[in-house]
Amino acid sequence: MDPVYYKILHVFALLVLTAWTFAAFANPAPETRKQTLIITGIASLLMLISGFGLVAKVYGGHFFGWMIVKVVCWLVFSALAGLAYRRPQLRGKFALLGFSVLLIALVMVYMKPF
Numbered sequence: 001m002d003p004v005y006y007k008i009l010h011v012f013a014l015l016v017l018t019a020w021t022f023a024a025f026a027n028p029a030p031e032t033r034k035q036t037l038i039i040t041g042i043a044s045l046l047m048l049i050s051g052f053g054l055v056a057k058v059y060g061g062h063f064f065g066w067m068i069v070k071v072v073c074w075l076v077f078s079a080l081a082g083l084a085y086r087r088p089q090l091r092g093k094f095a096l097l098g099f100s101v102l103l104i105a106l107v108m109v110y111m112k113p114f
């Protein structure tokens with residue numbers, strides 16, 4: 001399959017994950033928890049699958065340093081929606097952390113420093 005389809009899925013899942021994570025920061029009401037965790041869980045999994053699909057298709061399965069950094073950013077970002085419900089008083093800090101790891105992941109993919 002053309003890697004462009006993996007890219008579309010990767011970025012689409014990223015947008016869904018980001019939207020629902022920040023919605024959870026805005027209103028971590030207990031009645032929205034289950035739906036948020038299902039949607040962010042599926043989006044997060046799709047991001048990882050399409051990301052590794054791209055590693056295979058674009059880079060022939062060779063793993064570079066910037067990819068490891070992206071996996072760490074993905075791990076941190078994927079945990080944030082759940083954390084917003086557990087520690088709602090810290091959501092401002094979680095949002096800051098979320099923006100930071102998103103920025104780091106973007107710098108990694110567009111500059112590929114190592």
Ligand code: HEM
Nearest residue numbers: 007048051052054055058067070071073074077105106109
């Ligand atoms: C928060 C985490 C992540 C963000 C914000 C992110 C974002 C992006 C973006 C914006 C692209 C560029 C699409 C394009 O313009 O062509 C991309 C491509 C890619 N991503 Fe991710 N991604 C994340 C996580 C991951 C993970 C976990 C992997 C798995 C190793 C991964 C592997 C890749 C690969 C291999 C590419 C293709 C790069 C290329 O074409 O040179 N990403 N990602």
